Amino acid sequence: MLILRKIRKKLVEKSFLFICISFLLLAFSFCSSETLAVGFPEQLHTALSMELNNYPEELIGPAWSDAGMKCQDQWLATVYNGLGIHPLWVTEKGPTEQGKHIFAVLSNAEADGLNGSDYGVNRIASLWQSRTASQLVRLDLNLTLGLLTFIYDMREGRLAPKLKNPKLFDQAGCVIFDPLAALSEARKSGDIAAYLTNLAPGHHHYRALREQLKKYRDISGLGGWPHIGTDKTLHPDKSDVRVPDIRKLLTITGDVEPVGIINNDLYDNELEHAVKRFQDRHGLKVDGIIGKNTLAALNVPVEKRIQQILINMERWRWTERELGAKYVFIDIAGFELQGVVDDVVQLEMRVIVGKQHHETPVFSDSIKYLDFNPFWNITPAIARNEMLAELRKDSNYLESKHIRLFSNWQADGVELDSQNIDWNQVSRKQISRYKLRQEPGPWNALGVVKFVFPNKYSVYMHDTPGHDLFDQPNRAFSHGCIRLSKPRQLAEFLLGDNDADWTAKLIEETIDANTRKVVRLKRPIPVHIVYQTAWVDKKGVIHFNKDLYDRDQQLSQALFGE
Numbered sequence: 001m002l003i004l005r006k007i008r009k010k011l012v013e014k015s016f017l018f019i020c021i022s023f024l025l026l027a028f029s030f031c032s033s034e035t036l037a038v039g040f041p042e043q044l045h046t047a048l049s050m051e052l053n054n055y056p057e058e059l060i061g062p063a064w065s066d067a068g069m070k071c072q073d074q075w076l077a078t079v080y081n082g083l084g085i086h087p088l089w090v091t092e093k094g095p096t097e098q099g100k101h102i103f104a105v106l107s108n109a110e111a112d113g114l115n116g117s118d119y120g121v122n123r124i125a126s127l128w129q130s131r132t133a134s135q136l137v138r139l140d141l142n143l144t145l146g147l148l149t150f151i152y153d154m155r156e157g158r159l160a161p162k163l164k165n166p167k168l169f170d171q172a173g174c175v176i177f178d179p180l181a182a183l184s185e186a187r188k189s190g191d192i193a194a195y196l197t198n199l200a201p202g203h204h205h206y207r208a209l210r211e212q213l214k215k216y217r218d219i220s221g222l223g224g225w226p227h228i229g230t231d232k233t234l235h236p237d238k239s240d241v242r243v244p245d246i247r248k249l250l251t252i253t254g255d256v257e258p259v260g261i262i263n264n265d266l267y268d269n270e271l272e273h274a275v276k277r278f279q280d281r282h283g284l285k286v287d288g289i290i291g292k293n294t295l296a297a298l299n300v301p302v303e304k305r306i307q308q309i310l311i312n313m314e315r316w317r318w319t320e321r322e323l324g325a326k327y328v329f330i331d332i333a334g335f336e337l338q339g340v341v342d343d344v345v346q347l348e349m350r351v352i353v354g355k356q357h358h359e360t361p362v363f364s365d366s367i368k369y370l371d372f373n374p375f376w377n378i379t380p381a382i383a384r385n386e387m388l389a390e391l392r393k394d395s396n397y398l399e400s401k402h403i404r405l406f407s408n409w410q411a412d413g414v415e416l417d418s419q420n421i422d423w424n425q426v427s428r429k430q431i432s433r434y435k436l437r438q439e440p441g442p443w444n445a446l447g448v449v450k451f452v453f454p455n456k457y458s459v460y461m462h463d464t465p466g467h468d469l470f471d472q473p474n475r476a477f478s479h480g481c482i483r484l485s486k487p488r489q490l491a492e493f494l495l496g497d498n499d500a501d502w503t504a505k506l507i508e509e510t511i512d513a514n515t516r517k518v519v520r521l522k523r524p525i526p527v528h529i530v531y532q533t534a535w536v537d538k539k540g541v542i543h544f545n546k547d548l549y550d551r552d553q554q555l556s557q558a559l560f561g562e
Contacts (some may be wrong), residue, residue, distance in 0.1 A: 047133040072253035075179035119146035153200035198379035208536035324526035366524035373440035380432035463487035
C-alpha cells in the first residue's frame with residue numbers, strides 16, 4: 001500500500017507540473033504579440049491605438065495641411081478617429097471577406113490603367129499572412145489607405161496633373177474629399193467589390209478604351225510590331241523591301257486580315273486599303289501614300305500607344321460619371337461630334353475647333369436653345385486683332401461683309417456709318433467699345449443656326465458658310481467655337497424629342513425664312529466637350545489623334561514622370 005501511495009503521489013506531481021508548463025506556454029503565446037499569433041481582439045485595439053499616434057485627431061479639419069503631413073495621413077486620422085478605434089478589415093484570424101475583396105480590386109487596378117503600387121498592393125501582400133497584432137493593424141491601415149486612394153482616383157482622377165498645371169488640368173483631381181463619407185458608403189454598399197468596380201465611368205467611351213488597353217498590352221507582350229524604314233515614300237503598285245514588314249504591322253494592328261505568310265514586295269491593292277484604314281484611324285490624309293507622316297505614325301511603338309490609351313482613360317475619370325441618356329459629345333483632338341442616345345451613337349459629323357492660342361476649352365454643360373438665322377456679334381478681340389486692320393485698308397469693309405456698326409454694346413447704342421470714321425485714328429482699345437454685328441444671311445459667319453449652352457468661355461456650336469475646310473485632316477481653324485459640318489442634322493437630333501412638330505421639313509422652312517428665330521429646348525440636352533487623343537468608334541475601332549494642343553506630353557510627365 002505504501003508503495004502504491006508513493007507511485008500515485010509522483011504521478012499527481014508530474015501531472016500538475018505538466019499542467020503548469022502547458023499553461024505557461026499558452027500564456028506566453030498570448031503575451032508575445034510581436035512574434036506569435038494574436039489571441040484577443042483587445043490586442044488589436046491596443047496596437048491600433050499605438051499606430052494612430054502617427055495620425056492624431058489634431059490632423060482632422062481644415063488646418064491639417066499646415067501640419068506638414070500628406071493628405072492620406074489626414075484621411076487615416078479622419079476615418080479611425082471618426083469611426084472609433086477599431087480595425088475595419090481584419091480580425092485576430094486575419095483579413096475579413098471585405099478586406100479580401102478590397103485587396104482583389106486593388107490588385108487588378110492596372111486593368112483600369114492605374115498602378116497597383118499607388119494603392120500599396122505590395123505592402124498589403126507582404127502583411128497578408130501576418131497574425132501578430134501590430135502587423136494586422138498595419139494591414140488594416142494599408143487596406144484603408146489603398147481603398148480611399150483608389151476611390152479618390154477613380155471618382156476624381158489622380159491629383160498629379162492638377163498639381164503640375166492647375167490651369168491646363170483644372171478638371172483633374174479634387175482638393176475636397178470626404179474620406180469618412182467615402183469609406184462609409186463603400187462599407188454599406190453590400191457588395192464592396194461591385195461598388196469599387198462600378199466607380200469607373202460606365203459609358204462606352206471608357207469601357208471601349210479599357211478593352212483596347214488589354215489588347216495593346218497583349219500585343220506588347222508578344223513583342224510589338226516591326227519598325228519600318230523611313231528612307232523614302234512608297235506609292236501603291238510599287239515594290240519595296242519594306243512591304244512585308246508593313247503588312248505584318250498592319251496585320252498586328254487589325255488593319256488587314258491575316259492571310260498567312262506573304263513575302264511579296266509589291267504594295268498591292270489589299271495593302272493599300274489597309275494603309276488607308278490606318279491613315280483614317282490616325283487622323284492622316286487618306287491617300288494610300290506611305291510618306292513622312294504615315295511612316296512616323298507606323299513607327300510609334302506599341303508602348304507609346306499604350307501610354308496614350310492610359311492618358312485618355314485618365315481624362316475620362318475627370319468628366320461627369322453620368323453623361324446623360326441623350327447627349328452631344330465633341331472630341332476636340334479628333335475633330336468629331338457624336339449625338340448619343342442610350343449609349344448608342346446616332347449622329348456623327350466632322351467639326352472645326354479652335355486653333356493654337358484660341359483653344360477650344362474642355363467642359364460640360366447643357367444646350368438650352370437654338371438660334372436660327374442668327375446675328376454674329378463680333379467679339380472685341382476679333383474686332384481689335386482682325387477687323388481694325390481691314391477697316392484701315394478699306395472703310396467699306398464692314399458694309400461688304402453685311403456688318404452693322406453701333407456706338408456701344410448697350411441697348412441704347414446707335415447705329416453708325418463706318419465710312420464716316422477715320423479708322424487710322426481709332427486705337428485697338430477704342431474699337432473694342434464699338435459693337436459690330438453681322439446680319440443673318442448666306443454671308444453670316446455662323447451660318448444658318450447656332451446652338452447655345454451659356455458658359456463662362458462664350459463658346460457655342462454653329463454652322464459655317466465655308467464647308468471646304470471639313471475635308472482637311474487637321475481642322476483647327478476657329479477662334480474657339482465649334483463649327484459643324486451637319487448643323488441641320490444636329491438641330492433635328494436635338495429638337496426631335498423636345499417637340500414632335502420639329503421635323504426636318506420645318507427646320508428647313510425656318511432656315512429658308514431668313515429671319516431670326518430662337519427656339520428653346522423644353523429639356524436641355526447635355527453637351528460634353530472633351531480632349532481625346534485615343535478613342536474608339538461605334539464599330540469598336542480605335543483611333544489615335546494628333547495631340548493638337550500638345551497636352552499629352554505634360555499629362556504624361558505628371559502621371560509617369562516622363
